[in-house]
Structure formats: C-alpha cells, structure tokens
Amino acid sequence: xxxxxxxxxxxxxxxxxxxxxxxxxxxxxxxxxxxxxxxxxxxxxxxxxxxxxxxxxxxxxxxxxxxxxxxxxxxxxxxxxxxxxxxxxxxxxxxxxxxxx
Amino acid sequence: xxxxxxxxxxxxxxxxxxxxxxxxxxxxxxxxxxxxxxxxxxxxxxxxxxxxxxxxxxxxxxxxxxxxxxxxxxxxxxxxxxxxxxxxxxxxxxxxxxxxx
DNA sequence: CGGCATCCCAAGCGATACTG
DNA sequence: CAGTATCGCTTGGGATGCCG
Numbered sequence: 001x002x003x004x005x006x007x008x009x010x011x012x013x014x015x016x017x018x019x020x021x022x023x024x025x026x027x028x029x030x031x032x033x034x035x036x037x038x039x040x041x042x043x044x045x046x047x048x049x050x051x052x053x054x055x056x057x058x059x060x061x062x063x064x065x066x067x068x069x070x071x072x073x074x075x076x077x078x079x080x081x082x083x084x085x086x087x088x089x090x091x092x093x094x095x096x097x098x099x100x101x
Numbered sequence: 102x103x104x105x106x107x108x109x110x111x112x113x114x115x116x117x118x119x120x121x122x123x124x125x126x127x128x129x130x131x132x133x134x135x136x137x138x139x140x141x142x143x144x145x146x147x148x149x150x151x152x153x154x155x156x157x158x159x160x161x162x163x164x165x166x167x168x169x170x171x172x173x174x175x176x177x178x179x180x181x182x183x184x185x186x187x188x189x190x191x192x193x194x195x196x197x198x199x200x201x202x
Numbered sequence: 203c204g205g206c207a208t209c210c211c212a213a214g215c216g217a218t219a220c221t222g
Numbered sequence: 223c224a225g226t227a228t229c230g231c232t233t234g235g236g237a238t239g240c241c242g
Contacts, residue, residue, distance in 0.1 A: 001124055005196025006189055010120055016215075019111055023102055033224055044216055049225060059199075070223040071222085080199050088107055090191035095106025098181050100159075117235075134204055145236055150205060171203040172242080 009087060012058060017043055017051045019088070022077070025061060026085050030076045060084060110188060113159060118144055118152045120189070123178070126162060127186050131177045161185060 013019055017040065024039040025031060031039065037048055052075060055061045060081040066072040077084075114120055118141065125140040126132060132140065138149055153176060156162045161182040167173040178185075 001127060001186070001189060001193060002197075003121070003124060005200055006120065006124070006192045007196075008200045009192035009196040010114065013111065013114065019107070020104070023104060023107070026102060045225085046217085046227090047215070050215095053225095065224090069222090071225085073224060083199065084195060085102070087188070087191045087195050088102055090188045091107045091110035092102060094185060094188050095108075095110040096103075098160075098184065099106055099109045146204085147206085147237085148235065151235090154205090166204095170242090172205085174204060
C-alpha cells in the first residue's frame with residue numbers, strides 16, 4: 001500500500017471537526033454557516049470558520065457568498081468532497097462490524 | 102450516515118503515528134519492536150510504545166512477548182486490524198484520484 | 203531489547219470580543 | 223449573519239534517562 005496517497009487523505013481528516021463538517025454537508029447538500037453551526041454540536045465560531053476555510057482550500061467544499069445585508073454564505077460538497085464519502089463509508093462498515101464492547 | 106461508527110473508526114486513526122504502524126504491519130505480517138521502529142521513519146521510542154499499547158487495547162494488533170533475555174516482542178495485526186485495511190484502501194483510492202493541486 | 207517515567211515546548215483548540 | 227483577532231489553557235508528542 002502506497003503511503004503517500006493515504007497520507008494525503010489523512011491530512012483531510014486532521015482536526016477534531018473536519019469529519020463532522022463533511023458528514024453534516026453530506027446529509028443536507030447545502031447549508032448556511034449558521035445552520036452548520038447548529039448541526040455540529042459544540043463547535044465554536046472560530047473553529048467552524050477556520051475548518052471551513054481549510055476544507056475550501058483543499059477543494060472539498062464549495063463556498064457561495066451572497067453579497068447582501070445581512071450576509072449569507074452557503075456551503076456544499078464539491079465532487080471531490082462527495083467522493084470522499086466513500087472513505088467514510090468504509091469507516092462506517094468497519095465501525096459497525098467492530099465497534100467496541 | 103451514522104456518525105457513531107464513523108467516530109469509532111476515527112478514534113483509531115487519532116494521533117500522528119497509528120496509521121503508519123498499521124500500514125507497516127500490513128506489509129510485513131509480523132514485526133519486532135525494533136524492526137517497527139526502523140520501519141517507521143522518525144518515530145520516537147516513547148511514541149511507538151504508547152501507540153502500540155493503545156492499538157493493542159483497541160484490539161487492532163496482537164502483542165506476543167517472549168520471556169527471554171534480551172527481551173523479544175512481536176507485533177502483528179489481528180483480524181480486526183486486517184479488516185481495517187479496507188479503510189486504508191478507500192483512502193488510497195480517493196487519494197490517488199484527488200491528490201492535490 | 204523493550205517498557206515506563208519525567209520534563210518541556212508547541213500546536214490545537216476554546217472563550218471572548220470586535221468588524222462589516 | 224458571517225468572518226477575524228487575541229488570549230490563554232490544555233494536550234500531543236519530542237528528548238532523555240532509568241529499569242527489568
């Protein structure tokens with residue numbers, strides 16, 4: 001097994017919140033900032049902002065900003081992000097099978 | 102997608118070194134402590150010890166101790182650990198397809 | 203040879219406040 | 223409503239040393 005591509009994938013999962021953000025967006029297609037914040041239990045304002053920015057830079061999510069007052073920003077998964085769900089699916093299968101006592 | 106089983110799987114991947122340990126053992130079947138240390142570039146004594154212990158407690162790896170002087174300890178993947186390679190495989194597929202720029 | 207304990211720094215993260 | 227900045231705590235993990 002080649003370590004490099006696995007390492008790249010792991011780099012996406014780094015941090016306490018990124019997986020939860022991706023999963024939240026996988027369920028709702030499109031979510032506004034505030035909706036995401038409510039979906040993800042316990043995440044702080046700062047963390048959500050920074051993690052969203054990192055995921056956007058990684059090309060996992062798309063950010064759509066509407067120039068209006070009050071501001072409105074929508075987030076959604078890119079094709080790359082949707083494909084990432086295969087990884088979560090493998091995790092889910094393994095977790096279902098082996099989740100601890 | 103159920104978060105719980107995914108979260109359990111993610112908990113296995115927590116830390117800088119656990120994925121590398123699992124991957125190393127996936128390539129060699131059985132490795133002694135010192136061999137693992139040499140396989141995994143840059144890992145410190147302390148980290149290898151602690152991560153091995155955690156993986157053993159999680160049931161991912163098997164620890165076989167030979168009561169002799171000098172000590173000899175062999176590590177290998179359990180069935181649960183081998184099954185975990187499916188997760189890495191999904192990661193590899195995604196990484197190969199989408200690795201950056 | 204392999205495990206465990208100690209010390210210590212840096213990164214990660216939370217709380218809070220300010221801005222457009 | 224969404225984003226940025228600052229501060230300080232907590233924790234992961236690196237370096238080192240002792241023990242069976």
